[in-house]
Amino acid sequence: MTNQPELTQEELERYARHLALPSFGLKAQHRLKRSSVLCIGAGGLGSPTTMYLAAAGVGRIGIVDPDTVDASNIQRQLLHGTSDISRKKTQSAKDTLNAINPNVQIELHEERFDPGNAIALSRSYDLLVDGSDNFPTRYLSNDVAVLLGIPNVHGSIFRFEGQVSVFAPHLGAPCYRCLFPDAPNQGAVPD
Numbered sequence: 311m312t313n314q315p316e317l318t319q320e321e322l323e324r325y326a327r328h329l330a331l332p333s334f335g336l337k338a339q340h341r342l343k344r345s346s347v348l349c350i351g352a353g354g355l356g357s358p359t360t361m362y363l364a365a366a367g368v369g370r371i372g373i374v375d376p377d378t379v380d381a382s383n384i385q386r387q388l389l390h391g392t393s394d395i396s397r398k399k400t401q402s403a404k405d406t407l408n409a410i411n412p413n414v415q416i417e418l419h420e421e422r423f424d425p426g427n428a429i430a431l432s433r434s435y436d437l438l439v440d441g442s443d444n445f446p447t448r449y450l451s452n453d454v455a456v457l458l459g460i461p462n463v464h465g466s467i468f469r470f471e472g473q474v475s476v477f478a479p480h481l482g483a484p485c486y487r488c489l490f491p492d493a494p495n496q497g498a499v500p501d
């Protein structure tokens with residue numbers, strides 16, 4: 311990296327509270343701008359995650375999701391509103407994120423995250439966010455993060471409970487598969 315990315319006057323105002331934060335400041339804001347995150351899923355977990363990442367000034371956000379917005383999504387999937395019903399979730403997400411912060415580059419991957427495309431999709435990002443709702447994708451995002459040597463942020467919810475973890479296998483820490491070596495049999499636990 312030769313030069314720090316310049317922040318425009320608009321960005322200096324936008325991120326004023328970050329810049330005033332001791333031990334954060336301009337240096338960390340530049341780092342955020344240079345950073346990229348791939349979020350798997352634009353649903354209940356992907357919505358708040360990508361909205362906060364965009365608001366905070368992460369430079370490049372990728373979203374993988376093959377689905378369209380359903381009326382039953384809107385109660386929790388804040389990226390999407392009533393007028394987005396039947397639209398592609400990726401498109402709806404892009405509109406919302408660009409409305410929050412037009413400085414962020416949003417990259418849409420309108421496909422399912424699967425063993426055939428997972429490495430290629432993830433390769434150009436610094437970090438994975440697993441906002442998926444099923445075990446095969448969860449293990450896949452873990453394995454891709456291990457192979458590429460990048461962190462994987464995992465979240466899941468069930469009814470009134472939730473879990474969130476940051477897995478950092480590139481630092482020698484255990485991965486999701488170390489913690490849960492065997493995926494449950496299909497149908498044994500809820501998605």
Ligand SMILES: [Zn+2]
Pocket residue numbers: 479484485486487488489
């Ligand atoms: Zn492991």
